[in-house]
Amino acid sequence: MDGVHRAGMPGVYAEVRDAGQTWRGASGVADVRTGRPVRPDMRQRVGSITKTFTAAAIMQQVEQGRIQLDAPIGGYLPRLVPGERGRKITVRMLLNHTSGISDYLPYAFPSLQGLPSAPDVSPESLDDNRFRQFRSAELIEMGLTAPPVGEPGGPTGVYSNTNYLLLGQLLEQVTGTTAEEYITRNVIERAGLRHTEFPAGPRIKGPHSRMYEALYGLIDPPRDYSVYNMSWVGPSAGLVSTMEDLNRFYGKLLDGKIVNQSSLAQMQRTLPVRALDGSTIEYGLGLHKVGIPGCGTFWGHDGTVWGAGTMSLTRADGERQMSVAINLVRWNKLDSSGKPQHHPIDDALSALYQQAMCGNGNAQVENASQVPAFVP
Incomplete structure (x- = not known):
């Protein structure tokens, strides 16, 4: 972790568990101006890790017979997804990103269209939207109006946040409460998580770091976006959590304590999905599968929002x-x-993942290419 900080990362913190033993550590600063140190118990905006929580909530409703995985989404949400698409796209396709629905992000943040290669990309939208209150239906419409990225149910998927906003609306439809409330009661509380929540406003409660966005060098020096209205992602990527809570959650999920073993087996059926950074990941229903040669198979997720990975x-x-x-x-x-240029942080993170996942220097995690990239 010190190597990651020395390579240019302001602050990094982690929790690693191995056979009943727990290690927590931190390196660097939470605030580059004051030098306030980062701590391992700090809260973090965890981005698309939220998708696993949302997928688990959907699977609970599948277990109760209120949702069918292979039923068309138009049957549940005819106004949001009308016509032929509503008949062709199933709940499963939303969960594993094979719906063909575009991501709404370039339309909600128009100054980022063409990122990273377009010549007129700017961070203007990030500041414009800092306190903007988006409605899920508004964002979903942006994604549905955009040209599709594939045919529904194809052999490979394309990652899209629009899919998980639709799943949030589906949860609301079948439970009679908001997705955030349902997930809080039935996933977060069931897992016994004490520091995980959907924030009520733009600020994070409790100890946390500032969150610095560089946007590929377009923001120099990097700008703090820790205060931000997360209505732009909601049940797709809006959660705040701690590293301890995340390990507890995934431990309980994979142990069959959040959904049953049949649901877990469905969540672990993977196919290739193209991530927002162009890489290909093995994706199930809200879960990444990561195989590390000589070290084993891992399950989980990654997430990025402005300034935090x-x-x-x-x-x-x-x-x-x-x-x-x-x-x-x-x-x-x-x-x-x-094209993004190689940076010493890439190698330092690779070394950290190698040590944290495998406990030795033997496993090969070349430039972190074996693990999911930090994408929204």
Whole structure:
């Protein structure tokens, strides 16, 4: 972790569990101006790790017979997804990103369209939307209006936050309460998490770091976005949590304590999905599968929101767990072709993952390419 800080990361903190033993550590600062140190118990905006919580909530409703995985979404939400798409796209396709529905992010943040290579990309939208209150239906419409990224139910998927906003609306439809309230009562509280919540406003309660966004060098020096209205992601990526809570959650999920074993088996049926950064990941229903040669198979998710990156992975046997938080994202500057340039932070994070997941220097996690990239 000290290596990650030395490479240019302001602050990094983590919790690693191995066969009943727990290690927590932190390196660097939570505030570059004051030098306030980062601590391992700090709260973090965990981005798309939220998707696992939302997927677990959906699977609970599947178990109760209120939702069918292979039923068309138009049957549940005819106004939001009308016509042929509503008949072709199933609940499962939303969960595993094979719906073909575009991500709404480039339309909610128009100054980022074409990121990272477009010449006129700017961070203007990030500041414009800091306190904006989005409605889920408004964001969903942006995604549905955009050109589709594939045919529903194809052999490969394309990652889209629109899918999980639709799942949030589905939860509301079948439970009679908001997705955030349902997930809080039936997933967060069931897992015994004490520091995990959907924030009520733009500020994070409790001890936390500032969160620095570099946007591939377009914001220099990086800007703090820890105060932000998270209505732009909601049940797709809006949660605040701690590294301890994340390890507890994934441990209980993989042990069949949040959903039953049949639901878990469905969640672990993976296919190739193209992530927002262009890489390909093995994705199930709200879960990444990560195979590390010589170390094992891990399950979990990663997440990024403006200024904050988080990764949580648990080995298939539940014995080894890693949750890592960083407070600077998109640190790679772009070359003349718009491609992110290699940075020492990449190698340092690779070394950290290797040590945290495998406990030794033997497993090969080349430039972190074996694990999910930090994407929204």
